[in-house]
Amino acid sequence: MSDEAGGFLPMDRRQALKVMAIVAAAPTLSTCGPDDGTGDVATAPLPMSNPKAAGTAWDPDLVAPSIPWERMLTADELESLAVLCDVIIPADDRSLSASQVGAHDFIDEWVSAPYDGNERDLVVVRGGLAWMDREAVRRFGDGRRFRDLTAEQHRSICDDICFLPHAAEGYEAAAGFFDKVRDLTSTAFWTTNVGMQDLRYVGNVPLPRWDPPPAEVLRHIGIE
Amino acid sequence: MRRKAQQEYDVIVVGSGAAGGMCAYVLACSGVRVLMLEAGRDYDPVSETPMFQLPKDAPLRGAGTREKPFGFYDATVDGGWQVPGEPYSSAEGTEFRWWRARMLGGRTNHWGRISLRMGPYDYMPYSRDGLGFDWPMSYEDVEPYYDKTEMLIGVYGSNEGLENTPSSSAGVLQPPPAARAEELLTQKVCRGLDIPVIPAHLAIMTQRQDADRLARALWPNNPRAQQVTATSMRSRAACFFATPCGRGCSIKANFQSPTVLLPPAVATGNLDILTDAMVREVTIDSSGRATGVHYIDKRTRLDEHVSARVVVVAASALESARILLNSKSNLFPDGLGNGSGLVGKYVMDTVGAGVYGQIPMLENMPPHNADGASAMHLYTPWWLYQEQARGRLDFARGYHVEFGGGRRMPGFGAFSGIEPLTEGSYGQQFKDDCRRYYGSFLGFDGRGEMIPNEDSFCEVNPDEVDQWGIPTLRFHWKWSEHELNQARHMQHTFAGIIEEMGGRVLSTVQADGADAIARPGQIIHEVGGVIMGDDPSRSVLNQFCQSWEVDNLFVTDGGCFVSNADKNPTLSIMAIAWRASDHIVEQLTSRSIG
Secondary structure (H helix, E strand, O other), rough: OOOOOEOOOOOOOOHHHHHHHHHHHHHHHOOOOOOHHHHHHOOOOOOOOOOOOOOOOOOOOOOOOOOOOOOOHHHHHHHHHHHHHHHHHHOOOOOOOOHHHHHHHHHHHHOOOOHHHHHHHHHHHHHHHHHHHHHHHHHHHHOOOOOHHHHHHHHHHHHOOOOOHHHHOOOOHHHHHHHHHHHHHHHHOOOOHHHHOOOOOOOOOOOOOOOOOOOHHHOOOOOO | OOOOOOOOOOOOEOOOOHHHHHHHHHHHHHHOEEEOOOOOOOOOOHHOOOOOOOHHHHHHHHOOOOOOOOOOOOOOEEEOOOOOOOOOOOOOOOOOOOOEEEOOOHHHHHHOEOOOOOOOOHHHHHHHHOOOOOOOHHHHHHHHHHHHHHHOOOOOOOOOOOOOOOOOOOOOOOOOOOOOOHHHHHHHHHHHHHOOOOEEOEEEEOOOOOOHHHHHHOOOOHHHHHHHHHHHHHHHOOOOOOOHHHHHHOOOOOHHHHHHHHHHHHHHEEEEEOOOEEEEEEEEOOOOOEEEEEEEEEEOOOOEEEEOEEEEEEOOHHHHHHHHHOOOOOOOOOOOOOOOOOOOOOOOEEEEEEEEEOHHHHHHOOOOOOOOOOOOOOOEEOOOOOHOOOOOOOOOOOOOEEEOOOOOOOOOOOOOOOOOHOOOOOOOHHHHHHHHHHHEEEEEEEEEEEOOOOOEEEEEEEEEEOOOOOOOEEEEEEOOOOHHHHHHHHHHHHHHHHOOOOOOOOOOOOOOOOHOOOOOOOOOOOOOOOOOOOOOOOOOOOOEEEEOOOOEEOOHHHHHOEEEOOOOOOHHHHHHHHHHHHHHHHHHHOOOOO
């Protein structure tokens, strides 16, 4: 998936492991006295796979994950889904859109997974995509598909199904579908490097020490 | 590790987690020849831990599944609420959940690292309120072992001198990490509510251990133990405040049995470890003394037997009860050491209930790294002892509060369920809402004491065996009003804190404690079932975890617990296991057992 906006934290794993080895070694440089560490920690490991793992679902290789199941959605469904993902999280001046970081691919991964809840979600997503196209025809005429509608036409449908408690009679299932796709799109988008950078998440990096929150943070919460 | 080098062993230790690991460490350091049997596979946190891996690199963004219930990167191997081929069951009307881990080090690999001492009250609960049982020893008896355990494993925290919240001796604790923003805000608001918020105690090192000093203090007259302990300590790094502890720790900054207890024990040359060895029965001779154990070699599926002078069962509370109940003979028709009929009885878990909310003051926070030691830096110890003593509360025992939130790494479920705040926004508005609300959610979880009762127990189910042919466990459960009322009190208290912070409670605060309380077993603090005491007719073990009936049989894990204080049990399990191990060494030396 296209998730390339680097140059900002969080660093990738390979970079992090290099820094980790340096930081883990650092106390040996600054510590004096009897416990000088003698470099034991400086050889912090840099494993890139785990041969000890059985490779089963109960004992997968956590260091080098893989996804064993086949994808279920068709190319046509994915094309429609990508449009809906971008209706939910569009590109703006701060970051890319959901489909640009592969949110529709993640939803395919999710609904294709061999678990009861995911199998139910496959039905929800497929049924919802079919419903969206039928709703496009009903509202805007024969031959129209949801993915080809204008932004205004997208809104006219989505406004009716975006909040389950307010969904009109007959629109509850569609609202459930929209809710599911919004949740999955959100997870997909914000867990990418693009999403974490957008949120200004700056953790997952090894630190030589832990400091109190910066002064501007303390001011923000009224603690001086 | 798969080595059985010696022909004769002094002690067999069943299990490699908090209790088994500690017993093996203390015994091996004391010159005792130990064979450890672990039902799961060999496991090495140094090479196997997924440090820094991102949710986006995991299946389903790391979401919990049937096989990895706590998420893909959780350290647990071949375990969870179910273990393949090793079922258990619950009596009708009971839904007990039993978390197991089939791996070297057991559940110490993924545990929460919360290391709170039980206090003086906690060892004599019956004397204080007439409920449950007193322990056969006092806090003062165990106190030196808390100090030693904390020095060995590395625990951060502070001494605050609060009621029934013991201080550690000077030079034992490591400095606690500075509090995060949301923790400071909570502390400030709670001050106005007379709720204490103080540094938590976690088995995570904020600085490297002073290896030589600590090793000398732990083993004053034992140069070999000093050497292996100091060498092990020198191989551990301090926390670098990134990547969750629940994955394990490749730099050994937190406590796991395979990084902290087993390496020095193996280094003595006195410990051999057999993994993939599922113990099913303790064997006895014609005089009723333990002779060894039967186990199934999981690789060959064949039944094997090993012998030793002493058998220590530390397979986790319920698995240990299961082994004893399945060790039937003419001398012990109801299970080994079960003349009292109490094996499997008085099983306890922790009372759990939580509330989460959204705090406007935490919105739009200036970006900063809030990962910290991954676990909590501050917590609230139980603070209403005096209210309870005056009869002002409708439950007898206390709880502590774990809380957290803030600007953590976005993971599976990020911004799911925020529609009550956004009224179902999508598009640019949704994107902006996520940015606004990121880091502003805060969750509070109570962890409270359950009082042992007659209706919460396990038994062997005669109708079912696991894939190794071993009869399985069946659970029975009933909460008392004390637990249900406590769970309700938790939720109402937490909702009050959130509202005092100007926040919005997003959980349903239940009127009935039965709807608020976590399911039995869900908090994974199950203890009891092989309780200790000072009366052989009312307990299974003496205060040294030694069977009243079989003097060379010990159960050193949480099974021996007589009560289950709100303090998370692992630290106490280790302290009590160390104390029992010293007793075993004394008795082996004097040849009064084995």
